[in-house]
Amino acid sequence: MISAGIDIGFEATKAVIMQDGKILGRAVGFSGGRKRKENAEKVFEAALADAGIAREAVEKVFATGKGMDDAVFADDHYSVTVALARGAAALCPEATMLYSLGADETLAVVLGEGGKVAEYAINEKCMAGIGSLLKYLAIRLGLSREEMGSLEPTDIRVNDGCVVMADQDVLSLLNNGVEAKKIASAVTTAMAYRAANVYNEITLPAPEKVALAGGLAGNGAFVRELEKVLSLSFTVPEDYLYICAAGAALLAAD
């Protein structure tokens, strides 16, 4: 059976086409503002094209993510937590925990048997928007994605209370002539502290093998800082962006 999963996140939409537990095609695109439904359609079509599959060949499409309702073509939907757990069981089966670091949401899931959720924790409102902050900070500071991912540690500190407070400190530092990369590094560390709170909410952690998912998993500097804060080593699966979409596709095939 060929199934598809689409994960409509706060910033990015990810889609995969799967068969027998393997990804045939994948695509990522901007989720969009007013044109979210159209963008979801475009990303889905792009995934089909990547797989070389006609739409009619897909038996079921399940949606997930904050914007799951925008996938009007989906047959059903599942929450991110459940989709992540299911996706992790297939794409990183040796993982004991999944730690998803997205534009808006940070989520930790302890993985149970057969792709079930044993325990989970999601950020509270004060911890929202970590990924978005780093993305828009990069644009404002004129730094590329690669530069953001390879930032060196810094002694400069910004408020780690929430993205709003960190952003306030950015303005002060800019006014004081602090170098852009140092500011970005300070914010990266602060956001790592915020994200760590979600991991610490878990009552029965399983740190043996923690896999990362979501856009920030591809930011080397952020991952490094998070590892320092939590004294852990993380695994970043090859398809870290698509674990949630894959989970939705697998749930469709189940």
Place this chain on the structure above:
Amino acid sequence: MKGQIWETRPLESWARAKELRAIWQKDIERTDIVVGQGGMFVGDWQYAFPGISVVEDNPVGANMANRNEAFASECRLASEVRGWGREICGYHGNCWGAQWLGHQDDGSVFPYRKFTTPFPCVCDSHIKRGEQARDNAPIPRWTADFTMYLGDYDQEREKEMLEHRSYCGLKMINDIERVFGQKFDDEKMFALCRARDNIKQYQEKIVLLMAAKPAPLSVKDWYSFYTMGGLTRFAPEIMEKFWKDFLDEVQWRVDNKIAAVGNERYRWMEAHPPAWHFLKYYRYMEQYGAVCIGSQYTNYGNVQYEIKPDGTIADRDYPRYDPNMELDTREDAVRFMVGADARAPHHFKIDEYTRPYALNEFAKIYQVNGALFGLWRGGVGCTLTRKEQAMRLRREGYSVMFYEGSQPGDRTDLDEKRFIQALDTWMESQGLRKLTED
């Protein structure tokens, strides 16, 4: 009903409760009586004063939030511009905002208070109860001191605390007589005490019956009843009969496995009052066959059930006045009403055992699968210890979900869509899907 497992039927007591509630509403709107604010004791002690009605701002504020959120928002704004910010209890903001606007949500005149008797509280938000009424007019205020201590239970200290609270209550009654020229009817008070004790026993039995499977009542049902005879004023014989009939009905439902929610397959609990302006989340959860069987706030108001060493379920041991004590004097009646323990009425807020640990016992007694805790910024649902309680419950294998908001009477900061999505996530993580989708 999709996925129906149990028989269900409407509560017969509901019609009588509505009737009584309507009578009470008319009663507090009377203009020929002295209206006060607050409540020295839980229970309608003012029944013994012929021309006095006492209205607690909490239920007024909660009702407003539930009935007319647009008006409640106007009221909160009216409170804010007078310096009562959103960190204060939303119930106060709603109720006292109406005072400053001069009318209730149906346009009727606001029943201005002539005195306040806020019941004592350790919370600095709640001890300000009624201050707004005094901002409006220079009216008298009486309140008992809030008595508590940290450390091991000390029976002698408890007795001293009870005596002190009794003194405060007695002084209040004597002062009201003098200030308002009202005569306190001690015989009526004695009748009230006896009825109150019987009502309390009926209520204790009912909340324990809610532990049955299937639950005969959900917490949403309980909200319709739990203030009757406490915060709402009636003649004691009327209230006693109401509660006895209600207990009989609930017992019958348990004996015949009549469920509050016919598709009950997941039982969950809370700790605090709910978001009164968004009670639809209970019905939303029923789409998953998930029923809320109570909270520390609703079920443990009068009683602190625990599992005894022999496996039976009974109230926690407190020093208390003998319910069969002779009531010969006003002092006897006041002591009786101050009553069961010195930390009444809300042990769960301040008792050093109940607050952080009792939810684990609650979960076992009520056979729950999970818990939903609100993280409120202020008001009666203080967030204090809730994260720790969640960790203890999770270690026992219960699933716990949080949602955030200002406080139960204030819709500000409650992101309803986010809340519903979080409920979906929670239910799906428990392996459940909406029964409408089966």
